[in-house]
Structures are given as C-alpha cells and as structure tokens.
Amino acid sequence: xxRVTQPEKLLSVFKGAPVELKCNYxxxxxxxxxxxxxxxxxxxxxxxxxxxxxxxxxxxxDLNKGETxxxxxxxxxxxxxxxxxxxxLRDPGGYNKLIFGAGTRLAVHP
Amino acid sequence: xxxxxxxxxxxIKTRGQxxxxxxxxxxxxxxxxxxxxxxxxxxxxxxxxxxxxxRNKGNFPGRFSGRQFSNSRSEMxxxxxxxxxxxxxxxxxxxxxxxxEQFFGxxxxxxxx
Numbered sequence: 538x539x540r541v542t543q544p545e546k547l548l549s550v551f552k553g554a555p556v557e558l559k560c561n562y563x564x565x566x567x568x569x570x571x572x573x574x575x576x577x578x579x580x581x582x583x584x585x586x587x588x589x590x591x592x593x594x595x596x597x598x599d600l601n602k603g604e605t606x607x608x609x610x611x612x613x614x615x616x617x618x619x620x621x622x623x624x625x626l627r628d629p630g631g632y633n634k635l636i637f638g639a640g641t642r643l644a645v646h647p
Numbered sequence: 648x649x650x651x652x653x654x655x656x657x658x659i660k661t662r663g664q665x666x667x668x669x670x671x672x673x674x675x676x677x678x679x680x681x682x683x684x685x686x687x688x689x690x691x692x693x694x695x696x697x698x699x700x701x702r703n704k705g706n707f708p709g710r711f712s713g714r715q716f717s718n719s720r721s722e723m724x725x726x727x728x729x730x731x732x733x734x735x736x737x738x739x740x741x742x743x744x745x746x747x748e749q750f751f752g753x754x755x756x757x758x759x760x
Contacts, residue, residue, distance in 0.1 A: 581739075633695050635682075637689055
C-alpha cells in the first residue's frame, strides 16, 4: 500500500537558518505529491505541488524518484514559517484521496 | 469567494449516540472529501463524493457514512459512537474530479464521552 513518511515530529531552527522537512513515499509509479501547511488556528492549505514546480513563500520541493523523496526546503527560515507541515500523496487509483504523512512541526526561533 | 464551511464547529456526544456533520463546499465545487484527524493516526481519508455519488471510501467501519446533495453540500454520519471516534473531522472540496486543488474547511471537533 502507498505510504508517506515524515520522520521528524519537530524541527526547531533559528531565524535565517536553512530548513529541510523530510518526506519519503512508497509508490512504484509516478507519484503526485503535495505539501500542505497549517498555521496556528488556521485551516489546512496547499503550499505547493510537485507538478507545478513552483516556489511558494520561498519554499521549494524536488521530487527524487530514485530516493522516493519529496523534501521541502527553504534557504532562510522566517518566524512566520512556524507551522505544521504535511506531505501528501494522491492515491493513484483514488481520485482525490490524499495519503498524508504524520506531519512535522516547524518551530522557527528569533 | 467564501471558503469551505463546516457545521457545527464543536460537538460533544456520548457513546452510543449518532452524529451528523455538515460541509458546504466552495461554490461551484463538485467534489467533497472527508478526513478524520487524530493525534495517534493523523489525517485519514474517510470518503469522497462527486456529483452525489460516493466514488471512494477509506478503511473505516460501516458506522461511518455520508452523502452529497444536488447542491454539492455533503453530510457525514457516524452511528453508535465510540470513544475512539473523538477527532477533528475535515472536509475538502475541489472544482472537479481530479487534478484540482483541494480546499479544506476548518473542521468539526467531535468529542465522545
């Protein structure tokens, strides 16, 4: 079965430091992957999707099929980046069904 | 345009009762999906409706059911509530079937005592 793994529950960095939130997936075909973010007291929202290959709020994520990874990166963290981040895989046979990782809480300290 | 709305936002029930949660998608969206979020299991897919038809279902017992109306509004029902059903229930809507961004609602926090 398809699975998404986010190995870190908490990632704590200082402002201005680089950030890498890890995501690994298990799926042998061509995956459709997403990063969702949930800021404090806000709803879950899409941050970026791999097929669009865009940078949102300074974040980028590259799909590495060889390592089955889709890590989220930002060169210089800001305090406003503090949030819960979820990596998600669209179930290939499941229309809009998303398979989520457990999430990583990013805490950016001043 | 207004986002996805869910009612009620908070609900307290006792074991054995049943509950109905409601989700109003963004205007024009035809797909509605439901997720259960718990600290232990994270976000888990319940089911998806598109044009009033359930087209996908997650691994939840039959006590969990749902439906979608002609205006795309959706409801989910949980019967014979158990303590483990305490969770945040999220719904998400998207414009069409697949490949479109899903927009999440704020969730309904269900507590089962």
